Amino acid sequence: MAELNWTTEKRKLSELIDWEKNPRQLSKHDAGAILYNSAILINRTGTVAMQVAHNFPIGRKLGKLHQNVLVFYKGDPKAIKEWGDVEVGDLE
Numbered sequence: 075m076a077e078l079n080w081t082t083e084k085r086k087l088s089e090l091i092d093w094e095k096n097p098r099q100l101s102k103h104d105a106g107a108i109l110y111n112s113a114i115l116i117n118r119t120g121t122v123a124m125q126v127a128h129n130f131p132i133g134r135k136l137g138k139l140h141q142n143v144l145v146f147y148k149g150d151p152k153a154i155k156e157w158g159d160v161e162v163g164d165l166e
Contacts, residue, residue, distance in 0.1 A: 110147040110154070114140050 122137035129135050147154065 107146040107148040111145040113143045115143050116140050
């Protein structure tokens with residue numbers, strides 16, 4: 075196996091060149107997707123109460139009983155109506 079030799083180079087930020095395929099610089103809009111909707115999904119309490127009872131006195135952290143749901147759509151938002159009916163499951 076070949077031995078790796080690491081070197082450290084110092085450069086000014088102004089000398090660095092942007093890489094056009096950097097995924098961190100590509101926004102959802104640039105990728106063709108738009109934020110169409112957002113929702114909050116409420117989770118069951120489950121063991122959060124036990125976790126908070128232990129963790130809150132130590133670090134003052136609250137328990138999170140929900141999730142933020144972001145819905146992105148890629149395409150023409152006016153075409154969403156062409157999807158037809160939306161099926162919704164039981165809410166219980």
